[in-house]
Amino acid sequence: MSLAPIITVQNLHKSYGSFEAVKGISFEVHQGEIFGLLGPNGAGKSTTLEIIETLRPKTSGEIWVNGVNLDTDPEEIKKFIGVQLQTSGFYPNLNLTELIQLFVGLYQTKVDPIQLLKKVNLEDKAKSKFKELSGGQKQRFSIATTLINQPKIIFLDEPTTGLDPQARRNLWDLIKEIREAGTTVIITTHYMDEAEILCDRVAIVDAGKIIAINSPNQLIDELVATGFEKEKEIKKANLEDVFIQLTGKEWRAE
Ligand code: ADP
Ligand code: MG
Numbered sequence: 001m002s003l004a005p006i007i008t009v010q011n012l013h014k015s016y017g018s019f020e021a022v023k024g025i026s027f028e029v030h031q032g033e034i035f036g037l038l039g040p041n042g043a044g045k046s047t048t049l050e051i052i053e054t055l056r057p058k059t060s061g062e063i064w065v066n067g068v069n070l071d072t073d074p075e076e077i078k079k080f081i082g083v084q085l086q087t088s089g090f091y092p093n094l095n096l097t098e099l100i101q102l103f104v105g106l107y108q109t110k111v112d113p114i115q116l117l118k119k120v121n122l123e124d125k126a127k128s129k130f131k132e133l134s135g136g137q138k139q140r141f142s143i144a145t146t147l148i149n150q151p152k153i154i155f156l157d158e159p160t161t162g163l164d165p166q167a168r169r170n171l172w173d174l175i176k177e178i179r180e181a182g183t184t185v186i187i188t189t190h191y192m193d194e195a196e197i198l199c200d201r202v203a204i205v206d207a208g209k210i211i212a213i214n215s216p217n218q219l220i221d222e223l224v225a226t227g228f229e230k231e232k233e234i235k236k237a238n239l240e241d242v243f244i245q246l247t248g249k250e251w252r253a254e
Contacts, residue, residue: 005064006031006153006184007052012061014047014208021047023208024061029153034175034185036195039205045188048205049155052186053083066152082146082154082183090130096141097126100148107149120144120174136167140174147178154178156187160194165240166248172198193240 005028014022022044029035037045050056052063054074063070065077090099100113117123120140125133133141139159146154156175160168168191175198179185189195195202196216203213212219 004031005029006066007186008062008064009048009052010062012048012051012063013059014044014051014056015059020059021208022051022059025203025205025208025210027203027210027213029184029186030201031184032179032182033200034179034187034198036199036202037186037188037205038190038192038195038202042207043205044208045205046157049157049186049188053081053155054078055083079149080152082149082151084142084154084156084159085145090141092129092131095127095129096122099130099141100144103145103148109149111148116144116147119147119177121170134167136163136170139163139167139171143171143174143178147183151183153184153186156185158188158190160189160191165243168194169244169248 007029009028010026011024012022012026013020013024021042025044025048037048039045047056051058052065052070054070054077058070066080068076070077085103091102094102096117097113100111100116104111104113114123114126117126120143122133122137122140122144125137125141130138130141143154143156143159146156159175160171163171172194175185175187187198189198199216201213201215202219203210204219205211214222
């Protein structure tokens with residue numbers, strides 16, 4: 001993994017009226033990493049992502065994406081980022097192939113819908129409508145749409161919220177594959193096991209400020225070094241392991 005920053009955020013502030021949602025945060029995302037933004041509801045994660053995605057104006061601060069300054073050339077930034085579209089934009093009566101064709105037209109690029117659906121293991125749903133998909137399949141399709149313009153960076157805001165454990169794991173595999181193909185991934189999640197497994201580095205955001213930023217391993221080691229101990233001894237497996245053992249199959253039809 002290269003350590004060159006592909007995103008630099010410096011002293012970002014965002015106010016909604018008199019309420020300051022983002023209070024001067026700075027961080028870098030390295031090229032080729034999976035970077036997690038963690039934090040309680042209302043911490044300012046989505047606001048931060050949407051500002052970097054050029055979808056929301058900032059109050060102050062400086063942002064560079066792949067060397068391009070956000071204030072100077074937001075249109076250029078849009079060309080090499082992939083953003084999950086609101087699922088409300090997925091016309092209910094079009095099938096997945098038709099939806100991809102529609103988005104491909106918007107991006108003015110050329111993509112084979114079946115190839116794209118294969119990447120997210122939905123090729124057998126090519127003729128299904130979006131509304132006919134399971135929760136996990138919907139998320140995979142939504143991630144596929146972020147890949148249409150062959151982006152350098154994709155932004156995933158809580159992609160696994162509400163999914164069952166197996167669908168979550170399928171999505172982890174997909175996100176890892178996307179990264180293996182060279183795409184930088186920024187993700188938000190409320191699942192700490194997921195962040196630990198997926199993310200090279202995480203920033204923990206609380207009330208509009210970054211209160212910690214490091215690899216999950218380093219953060220855990222720092223906590224242990226303070227003398228922290230878990231209250232009860234951990235068993236070698238947990239209930240989620242039981243669930244996956246009993247119900248889980250690779251790419252189980254969700
Ligand atoms: P997170 O994604 O971490 O849950 P958000 O970025 O969505 O947090 O929101 C951060 C804070 O900003 C919250 O207190 C939220 O209520 C507020 N907020 C978000 N969007 C708006 C908006 N359009 N207008 C006013 N307040 C907003
Ligand atoms: Mg959010």
